[in-house]
Amino acid sequence: MSGASTTTTATEHSDGPLKRFLTRPEAPALIFLAALVVVLSVVADGFLGASNFEGILSQVVVIGIIALAVNQVVLSGEIDISTGSMLGLCAMASGTVAVAGGGLLFTLLAGVAVGALAGAVNGFLVTVARIPAIIVTLGMLYALRGVLLLVTGGTWVTGVPAEARVLGIGSVFGVSLPIIVLFALFIVMELVNRHSDWGRNVLAVGGNRRAAMLAGLPSRRVRFWAFVLVGAAVGIASVIYIGRAGSVQTNAGTGLELQVIAAVVIGGTSIAGGRGSTLAALTGAVLIGVILNGMVLLGIPGVWQDAVLGALILLAVSTDVLRRKLLGDKA
Amino acid sequence: MSQYTETSRGFLSRIKFSRELVLLGVLIVIVIAMSLLSPVFLTLGNLLNTSRYFVEIGLISLGMTLIIITAGIDLSVGSNMALVSVVVGFSFLGGVPLPLAIVLGVVAGLAAGVFNGLFVTMLDLHPLVVTLGTFAMFRGLAYGFSDADAVSSFPAWFAYFGQAYFGPIPGQLIVFVIAVAVVWLILSRTRFGRYVYAIGHNEEAARFSGVPVERVKLAIYAGTGLLVGLASVIYISRVSTARGDAGLGLELDVIAAVVLGGASIYGGKGTIAGTVLGVLIIATLRNGLLLAGVPSTWQLFLLGVLLLVAVFLNEFFRKEEG
Amino acid sequence: GAGVGEAPDEGGGEGEQGGSGEGGANSICMMPKLVGIPYFNAAEEGANEAAEELGVDLTYDGPTEALAAEQVRRIEQFTQQQCDAISVAANDPDALAPAMTQAGEAGTATSAWDADVAEDSREVFVNQATFEAIGQTLVDIMAEQTGGEGEFLVVTGSLTAPNQNSWIEEMEAHMEAEYPDMSIAEILPGEEDLQLGIDVTTDYLRANPDTAGVFGITTVALPGAAEAVQQLGREGEVAVTGLSTPNEMRPYVESGTVEEFALWNPVDLGYLAVHVANAQVEGNLPDSGTFEAGRLGEVEMLAEDEVLLGPPDVYSSENIDDFDF
Amino acid sequence: MASADNGMNGDGSTSVERVGIFALSGATKRFGGVVAVDGVDFDLLEGEVHALVGENGAGKSTLMKMVGGVHAPDEGSVEVGGEAVSFASPGEAEGAGIAMIPQELDLFPELTIAENLFVGRKRPRTRWGGMDWKTMKEEARRSLGSMGVSLDVGATVKQLSTANRQIVAIARALLGDAKAVIMDEPTASLTEREAEKLFEVIADLTASGVGVVYISHRLEEVFRISDRITVMRDGRHIKTAPTSDLDSDELVRLMVGRELKELFSRSRHETGDIALETRGLTREGEFEDVDLTVRRGEVVGLAGLIGAGRTELAQTLFGLHKADAGEIRIDGEAVKSLSPQKAMEKGIFYVPEERKSQGLISPFPISANITLSILDRICRMGFVKRGRERETAERFAASLSIRGAGMDDPVSRLSGGNQQKVVLAKSLAREPSVLLLDEPTRGVDVGAKSEIYRLIDDLAGEGKAVLLISSELEEILSMSDRIVVMREGKVSGEFERSEADQEKIMAAATGTKAGQTAEVREERT
Numbered sequence A: 001m002s003g004a005s006t007t008t009t010a011t012e013h014s015d016g017p018l019k020r021f022l023t024r025p026e027a028p029a030l031i032f033l034a035a036l037v038v039v040l041s042v043v044a045d046g047f048l049g050a051s052n053f054e055g056i057l058s059q060v061v062v063i064g065i066i067a068l069a070v071n072q073v074v075l076s077g078e079i080d081i082s083t084g085s086m087l088g089l090c091a092m093a094s095g096t097v098a099v100a101g102g103g104l105l106f107t108l109l110a111g112v113a114v115g116a117l118a119g120a121v122n123g124f125l126v127t128v129a130r131i132p133a134i135i136v137t138l139g140m141l142y143a144l145r146g147v148l149l150l151v152t153g154g155t156w157v158t159g160v161p162a163e164a165r166v167l168g169i170g171s172v173f174g175v176s177l178p179i180i181v182l183f184a185l186f187i188v189m190e191l192v193n194r195h196s197d198w199g200r201n202v203l204a205v206g207g208n209r210r211a212a213m214l215a216g217l218p219s220r221r222v223r224f225w226a227f228v229l230v231g232a233a234v235g236i237a238s239v240i241y242i243g244r245a246g247s248v249q250t251n252a253g254t255g256l257e258l259q260v261i262a263a264v265v266i267g268g269t270s271i272a273g274g275r276g277s278t279l280a281a282l283t284g285a286v287l288i289g290v291i292l293n294g295m296v297l298l299g300i301p302g303v304w305q306d307a308v309l310g311a312l313i314l315l316a317v318s319t320d321v322l323r324r325k326l327l328g329d330k331a
Numbered sequence B: 001m002s003q004y005t006e007t008s009r010g011f012l013s014r015i016k017f018s019r020e021l022v023l024l025g026v027l028i029v030i031v032i033a034m035s036l037l038s039p040v041f042l043t044l045g046n047l048l049n050t051s052r053y054f055v056e057i058g059l060i061s062l063g064m065t066l067i068i069i070t071a072g073i074d075l076s077v078g079s080n081m082a083l084v085s086v087v088v089g090f091s092f093l094g095g096v097p098l099p100l101a102i103v104l105g106v107v108a109g110l111a112a113g114v115f116n117g118l119f120v121t122m123l124d125l126h127p128l129v130v131t132l133g134t135f136a137m138f139r140g141l142a143y144g145f146s147d148a149d150a151v152s153s154f155p156a157w158f159a160y161f162g163q164a165y166f167g168p169i170p171g172q173l174i175v176f177v178i179a180v181a182v183v184w185l186i187l188s189r190t191r192f193g194r195y196v197y198a199i200g201h202n203e204e205a206a207r208f209s210g211v212p213v214e215r216v217k218l219a220i221y222a223g224t225g226l227l228v229g230l231a232s233v234i235y236i237s238r239v240s241t242a243r244g245d246a247g248l249g250l251e252l253d254v255i256a257a258v259v260l261g262g263a264s265i266y267g268g269k270g271t272i273a274g275t276v277l278g279v280l281i282i283a284t285l286r287n288g289l290l291l292a293g294v295p296s297t298w299q300l301f302l303l304g305v306l307l308l309v310a311v312f313l314n315e316f317f318r319k320e321e322g
Numbered sequence C: 001g002a003g004v005g006e007a008p009d010e011g012g013g014e015g016e017q018g019g020s021g022e023g024g025a026n027s028i029c030m031m032p033k034l035v036g037i038p039y040f041n042a043a044e045e046g047a048n049e050a051a052e053e054l055g056v057d058l059t060y061d062g063p064t065e066a067l068a069a070e071q072v073r074r075i076e077q078f079t080q081q082q083c084d085a086i087s088v089a090a091n092d093p094d095a096l097a098p099a100m101t102q103a104g105e106a107g108t109a110t111s112a113w114d115a116d117v118a119e120d121s122r123e124v125f126v127n128q129a130t131f132e133a134i135g136q137t138l139v140d141i142m143a144e145q146t147g148g149e150g151e152f153l154v155v156t157g158s159l160t161a162p163n164q165n166s167w168i169e170e171m172e173a174h175m176e177a178e179y180p181d182m183s184i185a186e187i188l189p190g191e192e193d194l195q196l197g198i199d200v201t202t203d204y205l206r207a208n209p210d211t212a213g214v215f216g217i218t219t220v221a222l223p224g225a226a227e228a229v230q231q232l233g234r235e236g237e238v239a240v241t242g243l244s245t246p247n248e249m250r251p252y253v254e255s256g257t258v259e260e261f262a263l264w265n266p267v268d269l270g271y272l273a274v275h276v277a278n279a280q281v282e283g284n285l286p287d288s289g290t291f292e293a294g295r296l297g298e299v300e301m302l303a304e305d306e307v308l309l310g311p312p313d314v315y316s317s318e319n320i321d322d323f324d325f
Numbered sequence D: 001m002a003s004a005d006n007g008m009n010g011d012g013s014t015s016v017e018r019v020g021i022f023a024l025s026g027a028t029k030r031f032g033g034v035v036a037v038d039g040v041d042f043d044l045l046e047g048e049v050h051a052l053v054g055e056n057g058a059g060k061s062t063l064m065k066m067v068g069g070v071h072a073p074d075e076g077s078v079e080v081g082g083e084a085v086s087f088a089s090p091g092e093a094e095g096a097g098i099a100m101i102p103q104e105l106d107l108f109p110e111l112t113i114a115e116n117l118f119v120g121r122k123r124p125r126t127r128w129g130g131m132d133w134k135t136m137k138e139e140a141r142r143s144l145g146s147m148g149v150s151l152d153v154g155a156t157v158k159q160l161s162t163a164n165r166q167i168v169a170i171a172r173a174l175l176g177d178a179k180a181v182i183m184d185e186p187t188a189s190l191t192e193r194e195a196e197k198l199f200e201v202i203a204d205l206t207a208s209g210v211g212v213v214y215i216s217h218r219l220e221e222v223f224r225i226s227d228r229i230t231v232m233r234d235g236r237h238i239k240t241a242p243t244s245d246l247d248s249d250e251l252v253r254l255m256v257g258r259e260l261k262e263l264f265s266r267s268r269h270e271t272g273d274i275a276l277e278t279r280g281l282t283r284e285g286e287f288e289d290v291d292l293t294v295r296r297g298e299v300v301g302l303a304g305l306i307g308a309g310r311t312e313l314a315q316t317l318f319g320l321h322k323a324d325a326g327e328i329r330i331d332g333e334a335v336k337s338l339s340p341q342k343a344m345e346k347g348i349f350y351v352p353e354e355r356k357s358q359g360l361i362s363p364f365p366i367s368a369n370i371t372l373s374i375l376d377r378i379c380r381m382g383f384v385k386r387g388r389e390r391e392t393a394e395r396f397a398a399s400l401s402i403r404g405a406g407m408d409d410p411v412s413r414l415s416g417g418n419q420q421k422v423v424l425a426k427s428l429a430r431e432p433s434v435l436l437l438d439e440p441t442r443g444v445d446v447g448a449k450s451e452i453y454r455l456i457d458d459l460a461g462e463g464k465a466v467l468l469i470s471s472e473l474e475e476i477l478s479m480s481d482r483i484v485v486m487r488e489g490k491v492s493g494e495f496e497r498s499e500a501d502q503e504k505i506m507a508a509a510t511g512t513k514a515g516q517t518a519e520v521r522e523e524r525t
């Protein structure tokens, strides 16, 4: 997590660092995360330890990577809830290639290609056929799962060979590789958002589409690539998924789409578009990971876990109200 | 100005006209296609029987329509259904007389709606965020209260709500028709309905015009909770089991029906007629594909694709670009 | 609302040529809990084999998610199509009961396989293995590996699955009776999601490093548990067993993470279910004793309405390569 | 300020040497059945200010949008630098050197000021390819500086007041190397002081050869800064002439198509009891310790610079915000926590300054907009009585002579001025006893303006209390019985109509000659 805060946009404004921090979209989530970490360190044995932190992070890698990309879609004023089925399809593709002996490179290529293709379909239907994104991606949620079942006939992929699992279970200098991938992608996205025209245009298009069009921004192209990016990210995530799981089932990724959206919006990216940050998506994903982990450590019975998760999500987003109070109701 | 009097066919009539007609066309095409695929499909018995499956989704869609018109969303309806099921089932198991248990359940649904509404209005949080939280929370409460158990020892008369027929007509279809009429009247004829559209189009201007924005929103979420309660009772009775996994995935079906019906998630647009058509289209697709013996894996795929095609046609024929 | 009324339900006076009807082959409609997973694919394979043998007309379809409400809809569908026999693997015993009762009233032969529906709503249940046998087999395997003591984690599919809950009860009962030093410390749901199964197991083992072993009692939960133990590098220290398919478990058996696990043969189960359904339609299912089921030979009638496939198979590195499902 | 006049009032002779920047010929644009612009010729020369005037809905904005790349003409042609062009987007027009400050502001609320200026433009890059935020900020600061404004360019636009947003929009247009700048009512939400700055900027632009199209309803501005004037009416070209050849009456006659007697109509009325009174009203960071009284039959003008807190005050009186301290009395009775509904019950109504975002439900029919605030009165058991609704809407639409579309057409079909009349009609339908008017004539043509003024006078005559917030000094001076000036959230002066003049108000508003204002205040207490 410390990696995250150092690589964050060094805010260039000088006045009132606290107030500046509070105006950042991810501020409430970060504050809540910090509070939660403190509480859990005290009450939950085994929470405060490098291996547990590493465990939490590796569990959120798949959600985190996809959230980083979905974050862009949400920033551009759209939404993507097809990622669950997309992950299933990509994992099946990359898993099949891996089992066939494709090695890491082709495994990755297969996942990314399938994902990008699915993402491009989403993007095409939203920007060219002009169907609302929530419907497109809802339809794709059904359709992609259907494709997956049709193509595989319900067989699972098992026994993914070790060389293709590196991204999921390998480690470099003692740090597990999936975490490195997550943070590398975080930094890439942060740079894209800060320094590429596309990154800035995403914010503009999401903030005010009409104005963006009047300013001559290619609003459709900007949004199209955001959807493709989600596909590519799901492709990368799928390789981590098969790496971690070692096999793929036809129901892989079920329900993932809502967790990803939850991560993005809990982190502080506005569902209305135009407001948010890369760090928000990451924070949201980590927050969910910490909550889930904390519940197991505290021995909260399985039946009550959803209730606690939901309540904590509400509490986390309510922190935003506190922030608005502190900032005097503006912003 | 009086020359415009003739053209008036009612509030926002023009936009509604083209939209719903297209949907109706889509529905007719699907009905024809399905009856070609399966001879059983176009029989009164089957059609009436099918209606038993969409009433629950249909009832909740009515509330969801109003929510979506105000540019909101409620992802928690499926989980709320589970909560209501568990409240009904387990309060009954715990000794509460069944009629009272049913009332308790409906009240629980209402309370869940109010809970959503309060978070949305008092804390001014985005409904998607709030209901994403309650989506997990309500389901968790349902599992927690029931300890993941099921109740099915209901007395025979309870089957009435979900399995009774009046002549050839399933009881819940009558409930649905009444609910449609009521919500349609509210939305298209009353002050409240006007406020709903005003908030959806421009919440700030509505507030500046003295529209009690918070109260209207609260009422909408509460009302949706109430409809969920009602739908749950029908559901429990139909499957004669109360359990924490009731309504799993329901929210997506409901939202799909409403948005297919022409409601815009950006707010301001949507009608009850459209939603009912949306519900019918999805129900017809599901039933027809099943009857035609299409394997379930294909059904999933076709449902997704047909949903997209239907919305595409709907958008394609749309006259005005929003 | 429309008006004129014939009876709308009741098996469908108007469902003219839904099924293949009399005279021709018997039509059997069979429903798994869900389609698109290897376990039920294997069952389908067996069912097809039996159908071919017997010359019956088999429809094998189910929902793509394990939801009772979706099954109800299909049962009513089968009834309308005038199947001669309906056989279901129930996601919820009570939720399916009204529809099954209705089917029975319409003259359809009704049965359940794999997971039962409420007893009075079907004629026969084809039991793959008794709860008791499964519970005992799993505990015995585990006891052998851990010396009969320690605390254990159970990873289930879902907290609401009645058969899984019954197995756990039997496991606890067997521990109490035979191995008083063994106990189940926690039950966590893996929600039939492999990744989630891995995650909950990992978290739990981190928090409770003394855990002696993990039971994964579904085809998804067991590989998840095995994967978690392997990733934590605790093969050999934490024993893993449970119920899953040979194909799914092959890597873990080869790597030694899992020594033995159990499962009945789903191909045989599907095969048996069709035989039973056909016997129902033909009216030659005995009340007790044994029942002749094709290549399976004589199978036991546990009761007048229950057929038993047999004891669960135990798989290990010795025999795993003989199976492909 | 003086520089604004220098060399700008070109007489016919200078324009001969000037080169054309762009020209429209026979331009026609239809929206459905409405012909918004009908065969209009228009051209802009280097270094000139070409004013474009006409009533609301005359087609001025539409005409300019055809040059700016927003609309493509249905007929006729656009030429830039002598070559026929057809822009697909405003971006292309900007590329060809034509910058436009649109009437309806379109900024990116979540982005910083600096970034708003650069959206859609080539952003500066650092050596290693990253974005050069420092340069962007400097340029932004420079561009704003030329308007005499210093804002934190790192602040997001949503934090800005309307006036400052307008300034950002102007700065955005000035940032590029435009050959022509089209300004569509740039001063509508500016106070005189910022307007003066803008005129200086315009003078600098024209001095360097840039042509400026200037659309405004403030005719005195038009006469002050323009070289040529084009008048449009009902989508048609009426006349183009050097400014020096026209006088005010003539111009108004050309615009309206008839004689207009008097712009301001104000008669003396008996004032009655105090209808609205505040004591020490405070809302932190917005306004402080405000004492204000408005009597029945009285029009109180509220003057001040941008951000003086007038809008906040008025909105607090309408219950849209909560006051932190102080008291609001209505008809002598103190009211606790006010909400808009409660304020309406008490007879208060507020006409907001931003009609698009606050005043109107744009896709709603005109009739539904007018009746939105009185649904409680035209409903039986919650059901809207269509007949009553229609009748009410038509009555008020007629009394304000709303023109351009039918009662069932969406209000977005109307021109800006007519939309403003709909907002007013909505407030009148409520029949309030205290009316808070926030910039009620912003962007409204002279004809409509004079109608609104007459309306205000009538309202006072009927014994209503009117609080008139306006940034046009002339309007305040002519219409008010009493004038209250605010500065930085505090009341800094109060004048009877007879004693007020432009200088005193400006002094109170800006804080110069503080002694004098203090005296005035003491006199009154």
Ligand SMILES: Nc1ncnc2c1ncn2[C@@H]1O[C@H](COP(=O)(O)OP(=O)(O)OP(=O)(O)O)[C@@H](O)[C@H]1O
Residues within 6 Å of the ligand: D031, D034, D035, D036, D054, D055, D056, D057, D058, D059, D060, D061, D062, D063, D103, D404, D412, D413, D414, D415, D416, D417, D418, D443, D445
């Ligand atoms: N996008 C549009 N769709 C339909 N009608 C339009 C549109 N834009 C403008 N109009 C109509 O075209 C006519 C001219 O409008 P325009 O905005 O050009 O007037 P204007 O002279 O700029 O008025 P104002 O001074 O009020 O800004 C009006 O009748 C207006 O209602």
Ligand SMILES: Nc1ncnc2c1ncn2[C@@H]1O[C@H](COP(=O)(O)OP(=O)(O)OP(=O)(O)O)[C@@H](O)[C@H]1O
Residues within 6 Å of the ligand: D151, D159, D160, D161, D162, D163, D164, D285, D286, D287, D304, D305, D306, D307, D308, D309, D310, D311, D312, D313, D353, D471
């Ligand atoms: N430069 C600014 N930066 C941020 N906020 C500002 C700025 N100027 C004004 N505001 C906001 O506007 C409030 C007061 O402006 P308000 O609109 O009420 O004043 P006004 O006198 O009505 O001015 P206007 O003529 O702009 O309407 C301030 O308290 C502040 O919140």
Ligand SMILES: [Mg+2]
Residues within 6 Å of the ligand: D060, D061, D062, D103, D184, D416
């Ligand atoms: Mg205009």
Ligand SMILES: [Mg+2]
Residues within 6 Å of the ligand: D310, D311, D312, D353, D438
């Ligand atoms: Mg103001």
